[in-house]
Amino acid sequence: MHIAVAGNIGSGKTTLTKKLAEKYCWEPKFEDVEHNPYLEDFYNDMDRWSFHLQVYFLNSRYQQVLKIRESKQAIIQDRTIYEDAHIFAKNLNAIGHMTNRDYKNYLDLFDCMTQFIQAPDLLIYLKADIPKLQKQISLRGRSYENTIPEDYLTALNVHYNNWIENYKEGKVLVLDANSLDYENNTSDFEYVTSEVESKLKGLFATI
Numbered sequence: 571m572h573i574a575v576a577g578n579i580g581s582g583k584t585t586l587t588k589k590l591a592e593k594y595c596w597e598p599k600f601e602d603v604e605h606n607p608y609l610e611d612f613y614n615d616m617d618r619w620s621f622h623l624q625v626y627f628l629n630s631r632y633q634q635v636l637k638i639r640e641s642k643q644a645i646i647q648d649r650t651i652y653e654d655a656h657i658f659a660k661n662l663n664a665i666g667h668m669t670n671r672d673y674k675n676y677l678d679l680f681d682c683m684t685q686f687i688q689a690p691d692l693l694i695y696l697k698a699d700i701p702k703l704q705k706q707i708s709l710r711g712r713s714y715e716n717t718i719p720e721d722y723l724t725a726l727n728v729h730y731n732n733w734i735e736n737y738k739e740g741k742v743l744v745l746d747a748n749s750l751d752y753e754n755n756t757s758d759f760e761y762v763t764s765e766v767e768s769k770l771k772g773l774f775a776t777i
């Protein structure tokens with residue numbers, strides 16, 4: 571079983587991934603932010619580092635998906651390979667930080683690699699408005715994220731919403747992250763788990 575949590579920067583994926591992993595004894599797979607060799611440079615100069623960062627994420631996420639498919643354990647993944655291409659790379663090209671030549675090169679590679687993988691059985695999308703995202707980004711205090719412009723988050727949200735509306739690869743659960751505090755409020759977390767369980771019913775006998 572492969573569950574994935576999708577959502578904009580600061581939408582709360584990591585917290586939800588950890589909590590669901592703990593509750594159901596699923597193995598969590600996170601993005602390795604601390605060892606990313608491009609992220610900080612990317613936020614300082616997107617024109618220069620967009621392509622490098624996207625290739626880095628594509629490779630690391632692809633390796634993650636291959637391990638997920640080989641594993642016998644149920645896995646919950648913090649962000650998908652589809653978000654890299656359909657949200658981040660697409661947006662960087664649209665706003666002029668990735669040239670058409672680099673974007674096409676990246677997409678050819680993405681299409682070639684993704685022929686060999688399968689989508690998650692359930693995709694949980696954390697939908698959040700800009701104030702919520704900004705609040706959570708500032709709370710976690712990564713210095714290089716302090717400069718993220720509001721326009722950048724807004725554009726990513728537009729891509730996310732389009733992507734989810736057209737997503738046909740598997741089951742989707744959309745959660746309103748603006749009004750849910752599943753980290754601190756037990757009844758909010760219970761609401762989330764009941765939604766997850768009802769989506770998984772029929773796919774798997776037990777969870």
Ligand SMILES: Nc1ncnc2c1ncn2[C@@H]1O[C@H](COP(=O)(O)OP(=O)(O)OP(=O)(O)O)[C@@H](O)[C@H]1O
Nearest residue numbers: 577578579580581582583584585601603627654658
């Ligand atoms: N394909 C990508 N292109 C550009 N930036 C990316 C891409 N994937 C991830 N990032 C950035 O890498 C960092 C990853 O941080 P992290 O794993 O904490 O994700 P997050 O989206 O902030 O999570 P959360 O929802 O848990 O707050 C963020 O700044 C995010 O924007």
